[in-house]
Amino acid sequence: MPTPDSPEPPMARRGFSTFQPGETGPLGTVELTRDEVVAFASAWDPQPFHLDEAAGLASPLKGHAASGWHTASLLMRLLADTLLAGARSMGSGHVRDLRWVKPVLVGDRLAARYVVREVRPSSRGDRGYVETDFVMENQNGVTVLTMSATLIIGS
Amino acid sequence: MPTPDSPEPPMARRGFSTFQPGETGPLGTVELTRDEVVAFASAWDPQPFHLDEAAGLASPLKGHAASGWHTASLLMRLLADTLLAGARSMGSGHVRDLRWVKPVLVGDRLAARYVVREVRPSSRGDRGYVETDFVMENQNGVTVLTMSATLIIGS
Numbered sequence: 630m631p632t633p634d635s636p637e638p639p640m641a642r643r644g645f646s647t648f649q650p651g652e653t654g655p656l657g658t659v660e661l662t663r664d665e666v667v668a669f670a671s672a673w674d675p676q677p678f679h680l681d682e683a684a685g686l687a688s689p690l691k692g693h694a695a696s697g698w699h700t701a702s703l704l705m706r707l708l709a710d711t712l713l714a715g716a717r718s719m720g721s722g723h724v725r726d727l728r729w730v731k732p733v734l735v736g737d738r739l740a741a742r743y744v745v746r747e748v749r750p751s752s753r754g755d756r757g758y759v760e761t762d763f764v765m766e767n768q769n770g771v772t773v774l775t776m777s778a779t780l781i782i783g784s
Numbered sequence: 785m786p787t788p789d790s791p792e793p794p795m796a797r798r799g800f801s802t803f804q805p806g807e808t809g810p811l812g813t814v815e816l817t818r819d820e821v822v823a824f825a826s827a828w829d830p831q832p833f834h835l836d837e838a839a840g841l842a843s844p845l846k847g848h849a850a851s852g853w854h855t856a857s858l859l860m861r862l863l864a865d866t867l868l869a870g871a872r873s874m875g876s877g878h879v880r881d882l883r884w885v886k887p888v889l890v891g892d893r894l895a896a897r898y899v900v901r902e903v904r905p906s907s908r909g910d911r912g913y914v915e916t917d918f919v920m921e922n923q924n925g926v927t928v929l930t931m932s933a934t935l936i937i938g939s
Contacts, residue, residue: 672857672861673857673858673860673861673864674857674860674861674864675861675864675865676864676868676873676875678875688874688875689874689875689911689936690875694875696860697875697876698853698856698857698860701853701856702827702828702829702853702857703828705828705829705851705853706827706828706829706830709828709829709830709831710830713831718831719843719844720831720833720843720844720845720849720852720884721852721884722883722884722885723881723882723883723884724879724881724882724883725880725881725882726878726879726880727878727879727880727882728877728878728879729875729876729877729878730877756844781844
């Protein structure tokens with residue numbers, strides 16, 4: 630279980646037309662413990678460099694590195710607790726260019742933020758698509774993850 | 785914890801030059817239980833339609849749907865247990881076009897497979913990049929997830 634430190638979501642749930650290109654904001658921060666890194670990897674990505682410090686140090690990752698799917702799931706949790714908790718979220722159907730730019734190591738503290746790139750209504754009339762870019766940085770200001778997703782938000 | 789039913793990985797670990805464009809194979813199958821769907825969503829994606837059957841039925845997902853990150857993590861687990869367990873895996877830095885084509889619902893049984901699209905050596909000399917397409921289908925033969933990833937495989 631992550632222990633995110635997320636900003637409070639707004640009380641009212643936003644519809645898609647309240648989103649504007651260029652809107653940006655923080656999604657919160659989270660620190661990765663060794664136990665969480667091992668637990669996620671054991672369940673979902675049991676490669677040696679995610680399970681064991683010595684194997685991680687001997688690998689190109691140069692340390693005990695979290696699974697990239699762990700980092701992405703942490704971003705999802707922060708997003709769900711903030712932007713989506715305050716919006717009429719209907720999920721997402723598409724992530725483009727999920728990049729694990731640098732290894733995320735045990736003890737790293739990650740901060741996530743978002744930027745809205747494009748907003749367009751769906752032909753269904755009851756929802757819209759919010760194309761959003763995401764960035765996660767570590768405690769040294771180094772970008773570790775980037776991705777773009779199509780958020781589906783109700784009217 | 786998933787309960788994958790993965791083919792046995794080969795004994796020897798393959799280097800990247802053993803991969804050829806067009807190579808394809810199964811990665812195994814896995815069934816999603818309600819408890820697993822709720823546990824993953826509670827930890828990583830606590831949106832109502834992932835947590836609760838009634839909320840899922842009332843949503844555009846039309847059922848108690850797994851988080852898309854849960855489905856992707858299941859694919860990662862199957863991949864780690866099979867193709868990567870039998871290769872000199874160094875991880876991955878890039879996923880393109882992760883598409884949740886159709887909802888994955890509690891009780892679905894998913895089968896995953898891969899197709900190698902392109903293989904190229906790294907300029908570092910000790911590894912190569914295996915561009916691989918992945919597909920997950922449900923028990924009705926409906927594609928529920930597609931993605932392309934760059935696998936980094938040692939020489």
